[in-house]
Amino acid sequence: MDLAGTALDPVTRAQIQDVLGVVERVLGHDVLGAYLHGSGVSGGLRPASDVDVLVVSGRRTTAGQRRALVEGLFEISGRRASRGPARPVELTVVVHGDVRPWRYPPRGEFLYGEWLRDEYTAGGAPEPEPTPDLAPLIAMVLRGDTALLGPPPADLLDPVPAADLARAVVAGIPGLLTDLADDTRNVLLTFARIWATLATGGLVPKDVAADWALARLPAAHRPVLAHARAIYLGEAPERWSDELAAQVRPHVDHVLAEIRRLAPPTA
Numbered sequence: 082m083d084l085a086g087t088a089l090d091p092v093t094r095a096q097i098q099d100v101l102g103v104v105e106r107v108l109g110h111d112v113l114g115a116y117l118h119g120s121g122v123s124g125g126l127r128p129a130s131d132v133d134v135l136v137v138s139g140r141r142t143t144a145g146q147r148r149a150l151v152e153g154l155f156e157i158s159g160r161r162a163s164r165g166p167a168r169p170v171e172l173t174v175v176v177h178g179d180v181r182p183w184r185y186p187p188r189g190e191f192l193y194g195e196w197l198r199d200e201y202t203a204g205g206a207p208e209p210e211p212t213p214d215l216a217p218l219i220a221m222v223l224r225g226d227t228a229l230l231g232p233p234p235a236d237l238l239d240p241v242p243a244a245d246l247a248r249a250v251v252a253g254i255p256g257l258l259t260d261l262a263d264d265t266r267n268v269l270l271t272f273a274r275i276w277a278t279l280a281t282g283g284l285v286p287k288d289v290a291a292d293w294a295l296a297r298l299p300a301a302h303r304p305v306l307a308h309a310r311a312i313y314l315g316e317a318p319e320r321w322s323d324e325l326a327a328q329v330r331p332h333v334d335h336v337l338a339e340i341r342r343l344a345p346p347t348a
Contacts, residue, residue, distance in 0.1 A: 088125045096132060096157060096167050101229055103153030104136050104172070107146050113137045113177055114231025118218065120286055122225035127288070128315035129266070131171045131194070134229065135222050137237045138176050138190065147191050147206035150174075155202075159195040169195040173218060180219065183239035185248065187215040196264070216241050216249030221284055243282055244345060250275045251344045254337070265329060266319060269309040272336045279343035288313055294336070302332045 089097070097117065104112060119133030120126045142150075150172070156163045158170035174191035189212030197207070220241045222234045231237070254275070261268045274290035277283070285293070291310040295303055305328045311317035321329070 089121060093121075093126060093132065093168060096170070097134070097229065099157045100132065100134055100154075100170055100172060103150060103157070104134075104174075105230075107149045107153065108136070108138055108142070108174075111139045112230060113139050114234065114237050115229040116222045116225070116234050117227040117229055118222045118225045119171075122227045126168070127313050129313050129319075131169045133171045134173070135218060136172065136174045137180075137231070138174055141176055141209070142174065142190055144206060147208075150191060151193060151201045151206050154193050155198070158193070159198065161195075161198065171195075173215070175215065175219075177237060180215070181237065181239050183241065183245075185216065185242075185245040186211040186213045186252075187219070188212065189215055213249040213252040216245050217278070217284055220246055224284065246282075246284075247279055247345050250278050251340065254340070258333075261329070261333065265321060266309045266312045269306055269329070269332070270313060272333060272340070273306060276336055276340050276343070279340060297339075298332075298335070302328075302335045305329050305332045 101115060104115060114137045116135045116137075117133065118135060120130040121132060126132075154170055154172060155161075157167055159168070160166045171194045172191070173189065175187070176190050179188040179190070188209060190209045192207050192212070193201070201207075219238055223238055223240065226233060226235070228234065253271075257268045257271055270287040270291055273294040274285065274287055277285060277290040277293045281293075288310055291306055291313075295306055295310075298306065305325055308317060308321070308325055312319045
């Protein structure tokens with residue numbers, strides 16, 4: 082693992098090593114590569130950022146392996162980590178043959194994030210399933226080009242066609258709307274990134290997407306996104322006044338209209 086070119090602090094580097102330890106202990110020699118992506122390689126981790134890791138496996142996992150991954154991550158991820166508070170970990174596993182050659186929607190083998198902890202605490206483990214969100218994730222991994230284990234990501238992953246990237250970011254909208262009340266900051270920033278991706282064809286960090294969107298929003302729709310950006314950067318507490326909360330849905334409706342104007346016809 083060579084993170085010399087990143088701006089990660091020693092604590093986060095140690096946490097990444099712990100994540101790799103869980104992965105190697107459970108999946109062993111099936112691990113073909115592991116890759117850091119997200120804020121860790123695209124502008125620096127923010128106070129609310131996850132540690133994002135993609136693992137490429139040479140074969141499918143068993144239910145027992147997926148549960149072992151969950152239990153290992155319980156120990157090292159988020160504020161409820163049994164070893165003490167830590168950054169939230171988002172770990173994604175794909176099987177090499179499911180993503181190369183590329184096809185849409187790709188199949189995800191495993192996903193862990195802190196928003197899933199309560200569900201997994203009750204037992205069981207994530208099931209493999211078609212996962213459109215893998216399209217932007219793989220695009221970010223290829224762009225970030227940061228191997229933790231194995232060869233460069235381009236040796237294992239195909240480029241994601243622009244049309245599939247557009248389809249994928251739009252596919253997540255219903256789930257984002259469901260989460261709007263409970264995860265307001267993240268949903269607002271994600272909608273800004275979807276809008277920016279459709280308009281520019283590129284993927285940028287959430288705060289950069291917010292800057293792009295703020296420059297294009299009418300004045301009435303800027304305050305809630307500006308507040309979400311400030312929370313993300315650690316410049317404001319994660320609280321929403323009654324005045325701001327009342328502006329959230331009108332803001333979202335405006336951004337969704339822009340997204341729908343740009344979205345591919347088949348999305």
